[in-house]
Amino acid sequence: MYFAQRESIIQTGEPLFDATFYGWKYGPVLRSVYDAFKKYGANAIKDFAAATDGNIYVVNQKTSSNFKNSFEKTWRQYRDYDGIVLSSFTHQSNTAWRKAIDRRGIYLLDEDIASEEDYVTT
Numbered sequence: 001m002y003f004a005q006r007e008s009i010i011q012t013g014e015p016l017f018d019a020t021f022y023g024w025k026y027g028p029v030l031r032s033v034y035d036a037f038k039k040y041g042a043n044a045i046k047d048f049a050a051a052t053d054g055n056i057y058v059v060n061q062k063t064s065s066n067f068k069n070s071f072e073k074t075w076r077q078y079r080d081y082d083g084i085v086l087s088s089f090t091h092q093s094n095t096a097w098r099k100a101i102d103r104r105g106i107y108l109l110d111e112d113i114a115s116e117e118d119y120v121t122t
Contacts, residue, residue: 002028002090003078008070009113016067021108023100026083027090028108077120089119 008016021028036049048056061068078086090097096112099105 001030001033003086004070004074006096006113006116007074008066009110010116011070012066013114014066015110016070021096022106023097023108027087028097077118092119
């Protein structure tokens with residue numbers, strides 16, 4: 001989710017969703033997503049997460065071109081990497097995660113995300 005959010009911020013200046021990423025040990029984390037899926041541990045996720053109102057929301061890619069473009073580019077660039085490699089990407093110098101850690105901050109800043117360079121080239 002971080003990589004898709006990052007792509008959207010870099011390409012459009014706008015985040016895909018209204019949430020702040022925490023700078024956790026292994027990389028950027030959305031607390032709500034972590035809480036919803038932590039029961040699976042390292043296993044496959046087999047259901048959807050419900051919002052606080054109990055509903056399950058699905059993005060309509062036909063009406064959300066930013067989501068579709070960000071997701072598709074992210075998938076093309078990162079689908080072949082496992083979690084360890086993805087974590088190592090976010091831990092490089094000059095990344096939003098590294099900047100948050102260095103300033104002893106809890107959150108990644110959108111302006112730091114926007115200034116990141118590509119981790120890989122396609």
